[in-house]
Amino acid sequence: MKIKSLIVALAALLVGNFTTYAQDLNEVKKMFNDAAATLKAKNYAEALTMLEKTVDAAFNVDAMDIAEKAQRYIPQCYLMLGSQSGKAGNLNEALDYFKKANETALLYNASGTARKAKDAISGTYKTLGAGSYNNGDYATAASFFSQGYEANPQDTDLALYLANSYCQLKDFDNGVQVYTNIITLGQSNSRFAEHAAKAKEELTNHLLVKAQEENLAGNKEAAYATLETLINADPMNTGNQMYRLQLAGSHEDWDNIIAWGEMAAAFMATPEEQSEVYYLMAVANDSKNNNQVAVDTYKMVVAGDKVEAAKKRIAELEAFIKAEKEANK
Numbered sequence: 001m002k003i004k005s006l007i008v009a010l011a012a013l014l015v016g017n018f019t020t021y022a023q024d025l026n027e028v029k030k031m032f033n034d035a036a037a038t039l040k041a042k043n044y045a046e047a048l049t050m051l052e053k054t055v056d057a058a059f060n061v062d063a064m065d066i067a068e069k070a071q072r073y074i075p076q077c078y079l080m081l082g083s084q085s086g087k088a089g090n091l092n093e094a095l096d097y098f099k100k101a102n103e104t105a106l107l108y109n110a111s112g113t114a115r116k117a118k119d120a121i122s123g124t125y126k127t128l129g130a131g132s133y134n135n136g137d138y139a140t141a142a143s144f145f146s147q148g149y150e151a152n153p154q155d156t157d158l159a160l161y162l163a164n165s166y167c168q169l170k171d172f173d174n175g176v177q178v179y180t181n182i183i184t185l186g187q188s189n190s191r192f193a194e195h196a197a198k199a200k201e202e203l204t205n206h207l208l209v210k211a212q213e214e215n216l217a218g219n220k221e222a223a224y225a226t227l228e229t230l231i232n233a234d235p236m237n238t239g240n241q242m243y244r245l246q247l248a249g250s251h252e253d254w255d256n257i258i259a260w261g262e263m264a265a266a267f268m269a270t271p272e273e274q275s276e277v278y279y280l281m282a283v284a285n286d287s288k289n290n291n292q293v294a295v296d297t298y299k300m301v302v303a304g305d306k307v308e309a310a311k312k313r314i315a316e317l318e319a320f321i322k323a324e325k326e327a328n329k
Contacts (some may be wrong), residue, residue, distance in 0.1 A: 122152035
């Protein structure tokens, strides 16, 4: 009799616990649905509080599916609160919300919301720095842009402003690095191609000016180093390759012309461009009295306005080489 009573009591306890669990689970479901409705009604602050409470309650009853759903909505609340603050002109408050959106999105595996949050962060920093940039205060502008770039390196529009700010401040190391990063992104993903092309153009303009200034100041080695940086960043730009060779020619740096010439010729797109390079290399060898090498190189000048000059010099050198051989017999 006692055993039967114990079994009945245990069964009643189990039924009671299940009933309580079911009631708790239904309450959690209602909490989630109310929070979702509040979010849909665009009451983001209230929805955020309700969702956070829903997550806690769901964990208490092991309703993991509801907890995960509620968690994914939390970053969206922060994102929309940031958007509201930004529209109201409260940009610093907006940044706090956007950063929180990114943080919670990464925590809750909401990758789409994280991407939007990063775009919002970098966009806000771009807005904060725009006035200073337009007024030529590149130091202040760079302080804002750099924070946005750190948060979202794939915002290549912001990155262009940052790179130009650095170069305007003569901080070429950082400027070149950011430009190079943009170019690399363009090589791996076509959606960055337009900004990558602009990065190449701006980088070329900045570093050519820098090299010219260094050369005029009598520091040709610094100019060569600057052009080396430029060529490494954009080796397909044949104009940069040619400018370095011509600069070396103006200083009669024959060894540098010979050393750089073959690589430059390999990148030239037309026979005329290649012939221009070979002509400079032939002149360099000619000036160093490498007569046979000079002849062989002049013979590679097959197009453009240097062909006749190359033929004339070939005849002269071959006659000289022949006369020298006969004299040595």
